[in-house]
Amino acid sequence: MNFSLRQLRGFLAVAEHASFTKAAAQLHVTQAGLSAMVREFEQTVGCRLFERSTRAVLLTDAGRTLLPVAQRTVDELGETMRQLAAANKPRARVLRVGVTPLIASSILPQVLRAYAEAQPEWRVEVADMDRGLIQQGVEDGTLDAGFGAFFQKTAGMRRRGLFPAELVLAQPATLAPKTRRAPLSWQRLDPASLIVLPPSNPIQQLIDRHVPSMPDAAQSTARRVYSHLETLLAMVEAGLGQAVVPSFAALTGTRWRVTLRDLTPRVALDYAIVTRSGRRDSAGLNAFADCLRAAAQPA
The missing domain is CATH 3.40.190.10 (Periplasmic binding protein-like II)
Structure with a gap:
């Protein structure tokens, strides 16, 4: 017995809609083409599967017997094909x-x-x-x-x-343009003006090796310490001080209105x-x- 999956689907569509016209529209084929497909399927099976009239298309006893088997076959084959496709699809x-x-x-x-x-x-x-x-x-x-x-x-x-990156000085954007452009020596930094990271932070440890030292007592009271670079930049934007930060802070664009000023000598921080x-x-x-x-x- 030689029949196709296409014929099985045509049989199921006609059985579902009890109409060749509606079934053909669902399958995107012509009504004549679907009728020929079902006739070929009936010839292969060896019996009529539908009683046709001008008012309806109804399943015969043979058609009702075949219907659940055809539906199960199409469903199982479709699920198996989906599983095979998923198994062979490259996973991300x-x-x-x-x-x-x-x-x-x-x-x-x-x-x-x-x-x-x-x-x-x-x-x-x-x-x-x-x-x-x-x-x-x-x-x-x-x-x-x-x-x-x-x-x-x-x-x-x-x-x-x-x-590559280096340590630079973040200052409020309100500074005069000439001041913003001029590099500043580390030795001219006022440590009391700096907003800093915690002493345990490796960036701050690198900064402290270059900033002029303050007396321990003054340092403990004057320092404004925050845990994140983002906070330092926000504080500088608000005019609450200045901060030494990595130059890749420039990648934040206009998020904070600050000026990044070169420090000399250059201290690399890639x-x-x-x-x-x-x-x-x-x-x-x-x-x-x-x-x-x-x-x-x-x-």
Whole structure:
């Protein structure tokens, strides 16, 4: 017995609608073509499946016997085909990365859009978190890579610069243009005017090695300390002081109206990627790093 899935579907459509006209419209075929298909199917089966009249098309006893079997066959075959297609469809590979908040809140949306276009077979899961938590996630394997200004060399970790940066002075945008453009010596900084990160923060530790020292008593009372670079920039915008920050703060654009002024001598503070030592970078990770690096380039 030789019949087709197309014939089974034609038989089921006519049985459902009790009409060749409606069944043909559902299957997107002509009524004449559907009638011929059903006749061929009846010839293959060896009996009539429908009683045709000018008023209705009704199933015969043979048609009613065949109906549940045909429906089950079509359903099971369709489900099997879907399962086979899903099994053979390439699954999206997952890349888990941690990114420091300043970059995550500025250029990360741009990076993710570019990455989705360039690497559709990869799905990125991004955690925006503090540098220390990112490094911990890379160490314990919950993150494939971390991005930020990392300082301390840790056993089992590999650090590479992603794009160059340096320490600069964030000042209110209301300063005179000439003042904004002129580089400032570290020795001319007024430490009492600075809004700072906690002493345990590696960025602040690097800053403190270059800022003129204050008496311990004055330092404990004069310093305004906040945990995040974003807070420092907001305070500077409000005219509450100035702050030494990494130059990649410029990537925030107009989010905070501050001026970033060069400090001399230059103190490098590159933005970096950290991964576990001995672990080969995936093509997805390399592409993500390329997108992040490209987004950080000056327009």
